[in-house]
Structures are given as structure tokens and as C-alpha cells.
Amino acid sequence: MIRAKLLILPKTGVFDPQGETLRRALIQQGLVETQSVRVGKEIIIELQDADEERLKKKVEEVAKNFLANPVIEQYEIEWERKEQ
């Protein structure tokens, strides 16, 4: 099995209202050292073993066109092979 771990974050410089709300909340919770917070998504996709090149190309494609919004979001993909 192959596992793709996709991390999607608002681009630096793009206003992240969820992060800003959380920043205030964390300070109120006593974590006064908080300077900035960014909130993103983590999508873990477990894939049947197949031609690895095809999988990487295809996951890259869905990440760019379907899962992330490249105008305001950046993403990275980490790969992991799991033997069963």
C-alpha cells in the first residue's frame, strides 16, 4: 500500500480568518506567547499499489485541480510505502 499525505495551507500573506480567530482564542486560553496561527487541512490517501509514477502524477493532479485552491493555498505531498 502507498500512502500520500497531503498538507494544504493558506499561502503566506493570504489572510487566514480561521487562523486569526484561533490566535486570539489561544491567547485567551493562556497561551500568551502565540504570535501567529495558520489552519490547514491534512488529507491522508491510502492507495492500492500500482505504477508509482502514475500514482504520483495523478495525486499531484487531483491536489492541484481539485483539493487545493492554488490561488490562495499551498500544498505539499509526502509519500510513504507501507508493507503489509
Add this chain to the structure above:
Amino acid sequence: MIRAKLLILPKTGVFDPQGETLRRALIQQGLVETQSVRVGKEIIIELQDADEERLKKKVEEVAKNFLANPVIEQYEIEWERKEQ
């Protein structure tokens, strides 16, 4: 500056409707090798340098009591020190 990277995921075995919806969508997008998808949150907190022990304890506390729901979610925290 210290950076805490908090990853929150639905626990294994807990039904994840968002992941299930995404699994079907990815297959429809042609990623037919998709077996399972889990969707979680990534929260990146940048903190002023302070007593590291206090920060770790405090972030652990807000993660458990405020950011994650330990009944249905698991979380892990990665730490990174950034020199400026």
C-alpha cells in the same frame, strides 16, 4: 521562535464522513487506486521564545482540551525551533 505543528485526525475506526465523500470523489476523478481517505486539520502555531517546558505543557493542554476532541480524534504535536 518556536513552532508547534499540530495534526488532528479522526481516530482509526471512527467514521469519517468527509473522508468517505472524498474517497468517492477521488475515484470519480480517476484515482481508482484510492482505498481510504481520512481528513484532518493541521494547525501551525508560532510562539514567542519562552520557557520551553511551559510552552510544551501549555500547547499539550490546549490541544487536548480545546482544539481536538479526544473522544473521536487523535492528535500529534511536532516541534521546530526557528532561529531568526
